[in-house]
Amino acid sequence: MTDSVLTSARVLKICGLLLGVLLLLSLLALSVGAVGIPADRILRALAGSATALSAQDQLILFEIRLPRIGLALLVGAALGVAGAAYQALLRNPLADPYVLGVSSGAALGAIFSLAFAERVAVATPVAAFLGAAATIAAVYFLGRQGGQIAPYTLLLAGIITASFLSAVIIFLMNFLSGRDLRGAAYWLMGDLSNPSPVGLGWLSLLTVAVIAVIFAVGSDLNLLLAGEPEAASLGVNVRRTKLIVYLAASLATALAVSVSGAIGYVGLLVPHLVRLLFGGDYRLLIPATALTGAGVLLLADTLARVIIAPSELPVGAVTAVVGAPIFIYLLRRPRKGGDSP
Amino acid sequence: MSPRSSLLGGARLELRRASITYRQSGFRLSPVALSVRPGQVVALIGPNASGKSTVLKLASGSLRSESGTVLLDSQPVAGLSLRERARRIAVVQQESPLLFPIRVLPFVLQGRHAYLRGLNWETPEDVRIAERALEATRTRHLAERPVQELSGGERQRVILARALAQEADLLLLDEPTLHLDIAHQVDLLRLVRGLAREQGYAVLLVTHELNLAAEFADLALLLYQGQVVREGTPAEVFERELLEQVFQTELDVFIHPETGRPRVVLRSDAAEGGEPPSG
Numbered sequence: 040m041t042d043s044v045l046t047s048a049r050v051l052k053i054c055g056l057l058l059g060v061l062l063l064l065s066l067l068a069l070s071v072g073a074v075g076i077p078a079d080r081i082l083r084a085l086a087g088s089a090t091a092l093s094a095q096d097q098l099i100l101f102e103i104r105l106p107r108i109g110l111a112l113l114v115g116a117a118l119g120v121a122g123a124a125y126q127a128l129l130r131n132p133l134a135d136p137y138v139l140g141v142s143s144g145a146a147l148g149a150i151f152s153l154a155f156a157e158r159v160a161v162a163t164p165v166a167a168f169l170g171a172a173a174t175i176a177a178v179y180f181l182g183r184q185g186g187q188i189a190p191y192t193l194l195l196a197g198i199i200t201a202s203f204l205s206a207v208i209i210f211l212m213n214f215l216s217g218r219d220l221r222g223a224a225y226w227l228m229g230d231l232s233n234p235s236p237v238g239l240g241w242l243s244l245l246t247v248a249v250i251a252v253i254f255a256v257g258s259d260l261n262l263l264l265a266g267e268p269e270a271a272s273l274g275v276n277v278r279r280t281k282l283i284v285y286l287a288a289s290l291a292t293a294l295a296v297s298v299s300g301a302i303g304y305v306g307l308l309v310p311h312l313v314r315l316l317f318g319g320d321y322r323l324l325i326p327a328t329a330l331t332g333a334g335v336l337l338l339a340d341t342l343a344r345v346i347i348a349p350s351e352l353p354v355g356a357v358t359a360v361v362g363a364p365i366f367i368y369l370l371r372r373p374r375k376g377g378d379s380p
Numbered sequence: 381m382s383p384r385s386s387l388l389g390g391a392r393l394e395l396r397r398a399s400i401t402y403r404q405s406g407f408r409l410s411p412v413a414l415s416v417r418p419g420q421v422v423a424l425i426g427p428n429a430s431g432k433s434t435v436l437k438l439a440s441g442s443l444r445s446e447s448g449t450v451l452l453d454s455q456p457v458a459g460l461s462l463r464e465r466a467r468r469i470a471v472v473q474q475e476s477p478l479l480f481p482i483r484v485l486p487f488v489l490q491g492r493h494a495y496l497r498g499l500n501w502e503t504p505e506d507v508r509i510a511e512r513a514l515e516a517t518r519t520r521h522l523a524e525r526p527v528q529e530l531s532g533g534e535r536q537r538v539i540l541a542r543a544l545a546q547e548a549d550l551l552l553l554d555e556p557t558l559h560l561d562i563a564h565q566v567d568l569l570r571l572v573r574g575l576a577r578e579q580g581y582a583v584l585l586v587t588h589e590l591n592l593a594a595e596f597a598d599l600a601l602l603l604y605q606g607q608v609v610r611e612g613t614p615a616e617v618f619e620r621e622l623l624e625q626v627f628q629t630e631l632d633v634f635i636h637p638e639t640g641r642p643r644v645v646l647r648s649d650a651a652e653g654g655e656p657p658s659g
Contacts, residue, residue, distance in 0.1 A: 043483040043524055047501050130479055258500035262490055266476025271442060273546070274466030274494030319480040322500060 045320045050327075053317055057330035061112070064334050068108050068341045073349040074099055109239050110298060111231050111340040111354075112333040113246045115305055117295040119332020120250050122306030123313075123324055124288035127260045128281060129190045135307035136292040139197030142301040143204035144174025145293060149226050149300075150211050153219045163226075164297040171293035174200060179285065187278040188285055229302030229355025231340050245294055250329050252287040256280055257321035264321075302355045304362025305336050311369055390418030390580035391468065391549035397448030398438045409434045410607045411448060416582040418549070421573055423593035424586045425617075426603035427627055432586040433554055435603070439584055440471050440552050452550060466494035470543035473554045475535075478528060484538050485523040488513055491545030513544035516579075517571060533564035540571065551575065553585045557592065565589060569596040590644045594618055595636075602626060618642035 070078045076096050083091035084100075092100065121136035129138070136142070148170025152162040178200050182193030208227075215223055225232075253260075259280040262270040271277050295302075309332040310324065317327055336354070339361065343354040397411035409431045416422045424432040437443040438450055441457040450457045452468060460468065470491070491513065492506040502510075514520040517537040522530065527538060536556055543551060553572065557565040573596050576583045587593050593600055594614040602610040602617050604626045610617045620633045623644060630647040 043485045044489065044502060044507055045486070047499065126479075132479060255499075258493060258496060262493055264479055265487075265490060268442070268471075268473055269476060269490075271462070272440060272466065272469070272471040272473070273490055273542075274463045276462055314480060319482065320486065 045323055050323045054326050054330060057327060061330055061334045064337050065108055068337055069100060069104050071341060072344055076100060106239060107231060108337060111337045113243055114295040114299045115332040115336025116329040117246050117291040118306035119309040119328040120253055120325055121288040121291040123310035123328045124253050124284050126310055127264050128284045129194050137301055139178050140174050140201035140204060141171045141289050141292040142296045143201040145171040145296040146227055146301060147204050147208055150208055150223050153222055154211055154214045167297040168293055171296060175289040188281040225353045226300040228353040229300040230353040231299050232351055249287045249291045253284060254325040256283055257325050260321040302358055304358045305332055308362055308365055309335055390582045391453040392417050393439055393550050393582050394451040395438060398445035398450050399447045400434060400443055400445060408606050412608055414601060416584050418580040418582050419576050420598050421576050421583040421585060421596060423597035423600045424603060425590060425593050425600055430603040431606045432603055436552050436554055436586050440469055441465050463494040466546060468548050469550045470546040470548035471552045472539055472543050472556050475539060481526045481528055484525050484527055485510060487527050488542045488545050491542040510545045513541040516544055517541040532559050536560060536568055551581045551583045555586055557589055565592055594642045614642050618644060
């Protein structure tokens with residue numbers, strides 16, 4: 040078969056490669072930080088050596104860095120996949136996981152909990168998730184026409200909802216004390232420094248499940264990108280596919296935002312990066328975007344930890360500072376074949 | 381060469397008193413009866429908003445008839461699942477713009493979607509069928525080119541190849557020659573007529589190009605304001621007074637001396653005189 044035909048072997052090869060890179064990045068992230076721990080000692084400890092690490096290093100490694108790395112990987116994968124899915128659903132290359140207001144709904148929930156239940160740690164992600172879920176439902180009902188999702192109506196409904204929720208957030212921020220205000224600002228920017236009060240096990244199970252759902256309709260998404268009438272006549276259940284993709288991508292976004300705030304650019308840029316490297320077939324794009332998104336966010340979060348160590352930046356600031364120039368490059372880069380996108 | 385294994389494997393399309401009313405615009409298509417046999421090319425002609433594309437959508441099953449039935453080999457189209465429909469009916473329609481680059485071969489492989497199983501990987505057999513469809517449309521040499529870089533004529537042939545990869549019985553074409561120059565229009569319709577004759581496709585075609593319909597169609601249906609006002613061979617349908625009335629333009633109809641098929645031309649003073657068409 041020629042190169043342009045996607046095979047499962049090619050998908051496995053590329054994903055294996057990306058997984059290898061991801062493991063190396065994870066080792067790097069485990070090793071660097073305010074306290075450096077040499078990688079070879081980490082490897083020996085992982086291999087079962089009891090003497091490779093001091094008790095303090097073990098604490099840093101397994102109680103602090105490892106959970107945070109896990110969180111970065113999950114959030115990065117969820118954001119990348121949600122962005123890729125929204126780009127197909129909305130037929131818009133500028134779509135990112137936040138364009139439909141899910142993050143604003145989550146932020147509103149989070150700030151509600153900071154304002155009225157600041158002492159309960161688990162209240163913030165739960166309230167954020169409820170806010171996101173309510174927004175997903177509202178935007179869905181606003182964005183329907185003739186009993187199914189209409190991409191342009193959905194996009195407009197999402198943008199308007201997001202802007203309305205942002206106004207409510209500004210209003211609510213007046214009720215926050217100084218400490219919570221900083222928490223809210225970090226939350227709006229996106230931050231991975233607070234360990235998730237929700238178990239990583241549950242989070243990974245849910246994240247992998249929604250990514251698997253989107254992967255399963257990858258072939259339908261390819262045709263949806265060709266146009267809805269074309270997809271329908273080629274045998275795609277357009278209405279069902281749009282609903283599945285909307286719910287799964289929104290859920291992925293809600294999960295990510297609930298535990299980390301609104302980290303920008305990962306969901307917008309990673310799908311484009313993967314398209315550029317490996318092509319646009321969604322059966323490859325979804326798993327490759329999950330792995331690349333995980334790696335990109337891990338790298339950004341590692342930078343956020345070490346740039347001004349021992350202090351830290353919110354990771355959202357790093358992704359924005361690096362992401363915006365990359366976005367402009369992608370936008371302006373010379374293309375062969377004239378002005379077609 | 382042939383994307384299908386057996387010759388003349390097409391199916392007969394029948395619309396029996398099929399009709400529909402659009403709730404929003406109030407447009408009503410009066411009950412239409414038509415039949416397309418394997419190997420036959422039938423053209424739907426008529427002015428804008430006469431209901432041509434609506435008939436095509438009833439035939440494809442994307443609109444459901446309010447009365448009567450639409451049958452494919454005596455089987456109601458409405459009873460087919462989406463996948464079954466895509467294996468039996470191929471539609472070439474006004475293309476939505478492509479958002480991201482895609483090469484010709486994967487584009488044509490989209491026609492195999494309704495045959496994919498499991499995790500939806502195309503088999504070598506699917507690739508062979510797509511390559512045969514490329515050969516049948518003389519686009520094999522374009523297989524690795526991005527669809528976005530093709531010329532209008534190449535692109536229409538590639539879209540036709542995707543429809544052939546569906547290995548359907550019925551081919552529905554909605555203005556396939558739009559935006560093509562005359563050479564490419566003739567080329568495409570020759571190709572379509574060849575597919576009907578040699579591979580047994582039943583072809584239903586919507587077009588604004590009256591002379592192409594006259595030359596390439598076996599039968600024509602003239603629609604006007606949601607009604608079929610004349611049907612038959614092009615010679616029977618292309619009657620000067622009728623066309624003038626329906627298109628509200630002063631026309632002349634000649635018979636081509638070699639092909640014996642009618643030709644429609646503007647009457648010489650139509651450009652200056654004549655009332656503008658209403659509606």
